[in-house]
Amino acid sequence: MAAARPFRACSCFFSSNLFVRRCGLHVRYRHREQLLSDYGTIEAEVQRRKQLIHQSTERKAIIASRYKRKHPEVYVLQDSFLAPEFLEIVSYCTSPDAHLDGLLRYTESFSDKRIYRLPVFTEEFCRAFVEELENFEQSDMPKGRPNSMNNYGVLLNEIGMDENFITPLREKYLRPITALLYPDLGGACLDSHKAFVVKYALHEDLDLSSHYDNAEVTLNVSLGKDFTEGSLYFGDFRQDPSPVPSYIEVEHVGTQGLLHRGGQIHGALPIASGERWNLIVWMRASAIRNRLCPMCNQKPELVEAEGFGDGFTESAEDDVPETVDLCSLW
Ligand SMILES: O=C(O)CCC(=O)C(=O)O
Numbered sequence: 001m002a003a004a005r006p007f008r009a010c011s012c013f014f015s016s017n018l019f020v021r022r023c024g025l026h027v028r029y030r031h032r033e034q035l036l037s038d039y040g041t042i043e044a045e046v047q048r049r050k051q052l053i054h055q056s057t058e059r060k061a062i063i064a065s066r067y068k069r070k071h072p073e074v075y076v077l078q079d080s081f082l083a084p085e086f087l088e089i090v091s092y093c094t095s096p097d098a099h100l101d102g103l104l105r106y107t108e109s110f111s112d113k114r115i116y117r118l119p120v121f122t123e124e125f126c127r128a129f130v131e132e133l134e135n136f137e138q139s140d141m142p143k144g145r146p147n148s149m150n151n152y153g154v155l156l157n158e159i160g161m162d163e164n165f166i167t168p169l170r171e172k173y174l175r176p177i178t179a180l181l182y183p184d185l186g187g188a189c190l191d192s193h194k195a196f197v198v199k200y201a202l203h204e205d206l207d208l209s210s211h212y213d214n215a216e217v218t219l220n221v222s223l224g225k226d227f228t229e230g231s232l233y234f235g236d237f238r239q240d241p242s243p244v245p246s247y248i249e250v251e252h253v254g255t256q257g258l259l260h261r262g263g264q265i266h267g268a269l270p271i272a273s274g275e276r277w278n279l280i281v282w283m284r285a286s287a288i289r290n291r292l293c294p295m296c297n298q299k300p301e302l303v304e305a306e307g308f309g310d311g312f313t314e315s316a317e318d319d320v321p322e323t324v325d326l327c328s329l330w
């Protein structure tokens with residue numbers, strides 16, 4: 001078997017979509033002087049991004065050697081963690097005659113935005129998982145931030161959950177579903193991911209500004225705990241903006257997940273009480289993003305990266321498929 005291609009990032013990571021928290025805005029670094037005088041804080045974000053990769057690898061090594069897990073069992077995905085209804089959906093999607101309309105009978109759909117809700121985990125699993133994350137949060141281990149917008153939460157690859165939990169969840173369970181829901185976005189060939197848990201609490205992050213994800217397809221599962229408000233809102237697809245965007249609100253339901261296109265503009269309303277923990281899996285299809293980086297909207301300029309990078313792969317010009325039909329051959 002040919003060795004798997006290493007994953008890469010796009011160089012725009014260092015120049016585009018820089019989030020300026022003070023203004024709640026993403027900006028692109030084009031005219032450095034002007035942006036610095038307008039926003040002041042961009043330089044810090046660029047520096048943060050440059051050091052990110054190296055620091056993450058270091059944290060991962062420290063955590064692997066020193067962190068004492070409270071629930072070691074949650075690091076290895078088992079069918080018993082998954083809601084029986086979710087297993088039924090996967091079983092339908094892997095059956096030979098599965099089709100989109102059949103799948104839609106099992107899920108809840110929201111407007112025409114291709115947002116779907118479905119059961120994912122059991123309550124017991126969600127409880128044990130959040131306890132594990134709290135145990136990590138309270139430990140003295142080094143911690144990274146989930147992304148440039150969320151300040152609280154856990155990067156799952158750093159605590160060692162990618163290999164035996166998120167990767168099999170994506171490959172064995174989610175991909176048969178996304179193959180039917182999002183064939184045009186490489187739903188059948190989502191070959192990498194970035195997974196993290198976000199946490200909202202009264203004296204921490206309350207909400208999340210409007211954005212789109214660095215993903216072809218996103219899974220967002222509500223893990224609890226108890227909270228009020230904090231719904232998601234969804235606007236247009238980023239490549240298909242309308243003159244007057246229409247927004248819909250979608251509530252989080254404990255143990256259930258939402259699947260949406262990464263490019264669907266969305267944000268989270270503030271929680272009013274309690275704590276909200278959600279598992280977010282940004283799933284990526286190299287066959288799609290190698291042609292157009294979703295963050296800078298250009299042909300990606302690849303730079304070396306650790307692990308899954310940002311889901312791009314190096315490919316010789318002659319083996320770039322002209323169409324993404326290969327996604328359906330899996
Ligand atoms: O807070 C949420 O549930 C959504 C988080 C989100 O959209 C993200 O992290 O990309």
Ligand SMILES: [Fe+2]
Binds near residue numbers: 211212213
């Ligand atoms: Fe998001």
